[in-house]
Amino acid sequence: MSTEVAQNAPAKLSVPALTAMVVGSMVGAGVFTLPQRFASQTGVYGALIAWAIAGTGMLMLAFVFQSLAVRKPNLDNGVYVYARTGFGIYPGFLSAVGFWASACAGNTFYWVLITSTLKPLVPAFGDGDTIWAVLVSSVFVWGFYLLIMRGVKEAAGINAIVTAAKILPLLLFVVVTIFALNPDVFIANLTGGYDIGGESLFGQVQGTMLVTVFVFLGIEGASVYSRYAKKREDVGRATVLGFLSVLALFATVSIISYGILPQAELANLRQPSVGSVLEAAVGPWGAWFISAGLIVSVLGAFLAWSLMAAEVLYAAASDKDMPAFLSKWTAKGVPGNALLTSTLFIQLLLVVVFIAEGALDFMLDLTAALALMPFALAAGYALKIALTRDGYTGVARSTHTRELIVAALAVAYTLFLIFAAGPQFLLLACLLLAPATLLYLVARREQRQRLFTAPGLAVFIIVLIGAVLCVVGLVTGFVSI
Template identity: 80%
Template sequence: MSANTLADAHKLSVPALTAMVVGSMVGAGVFTLPQRFASQTGVLGAVIAWAIAGAGMLMLAFVFQSLAVRKPTLDNGVYVYAKTGFGLYPGFLSAFGFWASACAGNTFYWVLITSTLAPLVPAFGEGDTIWAVLVSSVFVWGFYFLIMRGVREAAAINTIVTFAKLIPLLLFVIVAVVAFDPDVFLGNLTGGYDSGGDSLFEQVRGTMLVTVFVFLGIEGASVYSRFAKKREDVGRATVLGFLSVLALFATVSIISYGVLPMEEIANLRQPSVGSILEAAVGSWGAWFISAGLIVSVLGAFLAWSLMSAEVLFAAAKDGDMPRFLAKSTPKDVPGNALLLSTLGIQLLLVVVLFASGALDFMLDLTASLSLIPFLLAAGYALKIAVTRDGYASVPAGVRTRELVIGGIAVAYTLFLIFAAGTDLLLLSCVLLAPATLLYVIARREQGSLLFTKAGAVTFAVVIAGAVAGVIGLVTGSVSI
């Protein structure tokens, strides 16, 4: 058998690629969907929200695919698109925003785990008590030392985590279908907009950040191109995988409206998928979901810990972060970057003690911080399509299609920033402003210009937002 034949034997088919895409996107957030949606909207709002999120996130997936094709040398992370398209400081903000989003996501995991265990350990409360934070901190640092010893996420762990996520969710869907009550479903139809409640638009707006959170990881779908038997299989797998995940997420949230009244779902303990299953089949349902969730989250935490460190490490190797973050251990672990990531998670765990609704706050913060790199990447895709950069030998129809895709992705991301609201935008600035010190150190190490004119304007906007955020926190007009 030739070397090429052996290589082809290890290439993946469309179904196998699709499974990889699904596994990368289904995470812990799906277990919280029923309560998050019911606290904001009814059935009609949920259907509209998933339609908007599905279309918008699919456009973002296509953006990352087209950028991978048009700019194949830009392969050091999402932030590189922001740097290349808009300058050094926006590139830094994108890198730091992506890293901070990963840290907030990892903090969300521990709040969710301790909240899930609260029936066994009441002292954990909603994951926001001192005992919950202390136990979470012990495990966070335990993972740090494990990774520093060279422990990596293995294929076996991936397999276990995937089954731990999907089997309980599929069981939930089956049980919810059996327990489905049409009268309850119809009672949850409007979400109250026809009886003096929030308008349908406001209901949909309130769901947008959770839809972003559950789709985090979509930007990584294009990395599977090197595993494909055919290059075009990646596009098919991305669409099939995305639509499968969208169908699962929408089903989990919408079918719940047929089991319990909206007001009851809105007040359920998280993970609300387990609470609804408990209402349908008894206490074993909640424990079954909880066990699957904990295994899933622990595996995801390991993966995201490595990824958050790699973001800093890659940026430091490019000279966009200070040099000390580019150092690795003899076991090829980016030690300083991992340490900074762990300290970031620890800081956010302390913030949890002061947050109102810690789980929702961390979910929203994770999603809002990811919007900066998403917007800049979409903006870069739109920019190169407008300027024909990288389209010299590309048919006009392809460029027109990618121009439309980039425009929709930019519009969708701007709508998400609007939907996030002023509070989260200002809180993001509060994090980004002091982080600029890392940018200043990196620029001085490179002996290069600190800010371009556009960079200086961007920095001034970030500082103004941070000042407004701090004043808001002090006066109480901005809350966490």
């Protein structure tokens, strides 16, 4: 998941600046967890297939954001507005809530990862899920809230420090592990056990899908801030260039780790597993080096994504799809009520961390699962306008056909992700979205507007049924946290 999505972007950004924003958006804490997460699910073959699927699918999404930026240049704030324009106010509201909740869950993940990383120094932190870890995380969460309320925002200097803190350790990791790679260990890790009665190759690949979504969160970064681009076309170019660079880095980090330790040992490494792998290659200093870079990176990421989450709520409230109180700004230029709402939700998720089994993996998967619907709706909107030729006046037939195919592939990919996520996280998402609908109802009452259209009501009923099933699942044990 991402780091510095620029909040104080200059008036106009060039392609290189936008590309850097996309790379910064996607290269975050998630990449530091890849060796363990992949090894717990699959071997080299499965990892290669997973990255091929994720790379192709996410590239289609990158092209979708590119085409939407060109075909619908009047739409800003990306994911939320595409869903609202394409499918109606309530689906757009759900997309905004999903994207916001995903950002908040990702911020919770950051604190679990930080406290887990500090376990060698503070054993009481455990794996980030102990009472002491939750209390310390809560103190810092509210400390950041107070800083932001005072007008502290992510500046260019902080961005530069954060970027160096995460990119340099990863580059060192790649170089060192390439030289330390053991061919015999790598070959032994090829199959992941499917050839000796273990999980099927398809099952292995399916198990990696949510983590690939998590690490690519931020792909929409340039689109969210498309109003800052010198040219609307630059948004798409930056998205694709940034994506290809990040894909190469992510795949390399996960694959070469199979040449350092046996899969069973990789699967049981403590997080951040990039540091544990480097420690196995060069000694303890490797783990400390990675951990230091990770902590600096994550602190910057938390600040950036706190602002991102607040901006999503503010944008929805500005469009009158959420209550008006969320659109209020403080004298310091901060959407204070939106920020407070986000901070309270992060605090609630920290309580969930305390009771969750496998808190780090749970928050990672929840973050990814909540982002699926906004991505699916954006892809669906791209397919819709391509089918209806909306925005394609004067566009060459070959361009229209290509964008139609890309949108269809992106829809197919996001539907596959929803299938791969499994029912548990879909039901948990419904459990969040159902009560969040109260905000939508308040907003509609404020505007004296009809609560639901017929399609919107049908969607709400589906969400409500999912929430009820989730509660039943939690009671019966079918759904667990």
